[in-house]
Amino acid sequence: xxxxxxxxxxxxxxRSPEPKPEKKPGKPRRLFVVQKHRARNLHYDFRLEAxxxxxxxxxxxxxxxxxKVKRLAMAVEDHPLDYANFEGVIPxxxxxxxxxxxxxxxxxxxxxxxxxxxxxKKGELKLTLKGKKLKGSWVLxxxxxxxxxxxxxxxxxxxxxxxxxxxxxxxLTRRTLAEIASEEGGNVEKAATGDPRSTPxxxxxxxxRK
Ligand code: MN
Numbered sequence: 001x002x003x004x005x006x007x008x009x010x011x012x013x014x015r016s017p018e019p020k021p022e023k024k025p026g027k028p029r030r031l032f033v034v035q036k037h038r039a040r041n042l043h044y045d046f047r048l049e050a051x052x053x054x055x056x057x058x059x060x061x062x063x064x065x066x067x068k069v070k071r072l073a074m075a076v077e078d079h080p081l082d083y084a085n086f087e088g089v090i091p092x093x094x095x096x097x098x099x100x101x102x103x104x105x106x107x108x109x110x111x112x113x114x115x116x117x118x119x120x121k122k123g124e125l126k127l128t129l130k131g132k133k134l135k136g137s138w139v140l141x142x143x144x145x146x147x148x149x150x151x152x153x154x155x156x157x158x159x160x161x162x163x164x165x166x167x168x169x170x171x172l173t174r175r176t177l178a179e180i181a182s183e184e185g186g187n188v189e190k191a192a193t194g195d196p197r198s199t200p201x202x203x204x205x206x207x208x209r210k
Contacts, residue, residue: 004053006077010095018090019082023052032108032129033084034063036168038177038194039098044164046073046150048108048127050116053078059150062103062164063134067152075146087172089186099181099191102172103164106131123148132171133163165196 123142136157181191
């Protein structure tokens with residue numbers, strides 16, 4: 001199991017509010033989280049608790065609930081468990097500078113074995129997600145090197161709706177990316193480009209008063 005060394009090397013914890021690289025022992029909860037992250041580009045960080053850390057993939061287009069759609073998922077460095085609740089602003093100039101939202105959170109169950117480490121080594125992890133948005137059966141399958149695909153299996157939770165569009169806000173705070181940036185001292189204009197069909201808070205309030 002890879003350590004949190006790379007995570008630590010990339011960050012300045014005196015400048016970024018992100019969690020420190022602590023590995024936490026204890027009962028595995030098999031937590032999963034998807035963080036929407038407007039850094040240089042908008043992407044969705046898909047993370048699974050395994051071996052006391054969050055195994056992590058960056059999914060540029062976000063997860064799709066359509067079984068016909070295969071989404072590229074790039075394996076990235078392990079993150080500490082505490083990262084699962086991180087929502088806020090990473091200062092510009094720091095690694096991953098930009099706004100982070102907890103887009104979905106829940107637990108998962110592996111479907112093709114119990115040892116997550118060995119399933120990941122083999123390059124195929126079938127899993128059931130029990131999130132607020134993502135549910136049912138999925139697979140993460142490695143194609144080469146750090147490239148994986150995240151694919152929905154056919155079940156009653158499969159849908160052609162793009163959840164990233166129909167359900168864009170935080171499951172922790174209901175905020176949009178622009179609202180998080182606005183309330184936590186980030187770049188609102190940049191964050192707003194990650195909010196599909198969103199409008200600035202002022203005009204939305206105007207509209208809702210009509
Ligand atoms: Mn990221």
